[in-house]
Amino acid sequence: MHTLMLQHNRFISASVFFLLALSFSFPKHSQCFAPYFAPCIARSSRSQLRMAAIEAPKNGVANKVALVALGCPKNTVDAEVMLGDLQKRGFTIVRQPKDADVVIVNTCTFIEDAKKESIQAVLEAVDLKQSTAKGVVVTGCMAQRYASELSGELPEVDAVVGFEKYGDIGQHIEEIIARSGYAMPVVSVGSIDVPFRPEWERVRITQRHAAFIRVAEGCDHQCTFCAIPSWRGRFRSKTFEAIMEEARSLCASGVTELNLIAEDTNQWGQDFGQQDPRRLADLLRALDEIPQLRRMGL
Template sequence: MSIKVGMVSLGCAKNLVDSERMLHLIRQRGYELVTEPGDADVVVVNTCGFIQSAKEEAIDTILELCQLKAEGSIRKIIMTGCLAERYRQEAADEFPEVDAVIGIGDQGQIIDVIDHVLANERMVHFCSKLDVPMSGRRVLSTLPFFAYLKIAEGCNNCCTYCAIPMIRGGFRSVPMEDVLEEARWLTEHGVTELTVIAQDTTRYGEDLYGESRLPELLEQLCRIQGIRWIRVLYCYPERITDKLLEVMAREEKLVKYLDIPIQHCNGDILRRMNRQGDAGTLAALLNKIRQMIPDITLRTTLITGFPGETEAQFTELAEFIQAQRFDRLGCFAYSQEEGTRAAEFPDQVPEDVRQHRADILMEQQQLIVEEKNNARLGQVCTAVIEGYDRWAECWFGRTAADAPDIDGKVFIRSETPLHIGDYVTVRLDEVLDYDFVGEVVTDESAQ
């Protein structure tokens, strides 16, 4: 009887790529992959340990799996990922029911780990985090037409609130030829939309080539046959160059979408975060981007309640967001993470104040999005089909202005059958909060 293995991937898309690489190794070994943990003999949990809410989700997931193990539904549990890497022996001691706790550097040896636990040998092992696999085949767990393309590992930015450098190590770019080879392989397997990711995509190539090579990489990706849309996430504002913007404006396959996590606009707060700039430099950058790419969709991420943030500094942030009118925005209350410099700052803001400020900004942003969406009514745009909603009796998908999993949807009426992965022309007729209702105008074949 074949061994059944399940994977639970938590956290970010970068983690998901790691999970997909492990799934390929597992399938290559001959083990059967299952989607429901309760159907598996062995469950691998790729955890997130970035902020408190992510840690709580990982812990809850592991406890649920331990309960399934106690009931006899599953035999073995393997824990890896950022939470395991961050807490190591502490994680192993906290969860004695878990059969293996391994670091991110051990993920390339996942088959050996599975073999050990099946032989009733408990493993607690941590290779160098620099050994995390940065290339290799994957079993895609996303929709068949879409994939993430991870171009680097780790981070050198050392923001004072962030634990990523100590969890994942320093910034390491994937060689350009390896990135392009993986992209070609993905398109050969039906992928038409790529989202380029790293902790800081704009730093890509600095360690290998002595300068950022993101513009060149994007140009090369655009030359690959079969790709329809390419999106770039996690661009640091101080590294967005004119060359990058020129490439984005020129290349048709690059969707006009930039994710720029500014975190704050007050210069003093940004310096305490070990970030650069202030409201003036950020406003100048955003103005330049909009001049060079007039139809750009801009997304950002903010942190409220960072240590020392005064009411006046928060008000400055709220006024900046109101003035800049980002198309997409996420806001998080500051999470005090042990081991980070900011966690030791003496002027911590009370937790309820942090969250209240985040709620204020999200309510403010909802009104901005409502106005922007109403202004788009009647427009005709391209959308990619993601599925069929049986309850609404219509298809749904995304426009180029919407990143997978984090932005809105378009619910689409069509007189003819559609298929997942189709690119169709849609007229936007109604607004539903962050989403639209539209109707197919003419079908459009994917190039």
């Protein structure tokens, strides 16, 4: 019998960094982030970025990309899928942003501290353009929610890319590397109600035995303290078949622990109506039948 850990993820702090995440301390005058997009931190006070990606095998000729991963488990999955797309496109994923041609900062904007952390990380990445980096791409919830503000207040950023346009990041990076001279930031955001896509072909940045699996996206609640529906969209469940395919693939690669994630995990399947009567309990029973799986978390 597998162990089921009831770890509800709905209120996980979006400022938590996962495993191989960014580590830095705020400068003493970080209160000047009001408004959040004023780039007023003294550059000499910013600490060096650390890696948030597993290094892929180098081929000696590929352009190099580093990704700084901030935020919640959903952002972690987004980051892993982006890295997988870039690796398939021929990019080399490097550990240190200082070694990269282009740095991606996958931001969070759930709470005020998360916004400050994200802006800090973007500014540190921009600093690298004075030495080693050719470009900086901003993704994540801040890019989705504040795209125009980011591009207006931080023109040093080369591209601001929202959820629906993650598949275009490789093209944006190739254009950034190929061009010469200054150019205004490219803003590519798209809809908040992003269709699901296969998420098992990814470069995982979690521990080898554990992985996050997204079972739903968005939220239909209108809580006054939370703005997530405004940038993650309405609630929609990933299909039973897609989840099972992804779970089997992850377990076949060595994963023995799956953590199911969503803004509202308990609601999985409620939007299927009569087309599919299966609900969360049915999904958990089906996942429990995967031989390699030893533990599940909610």
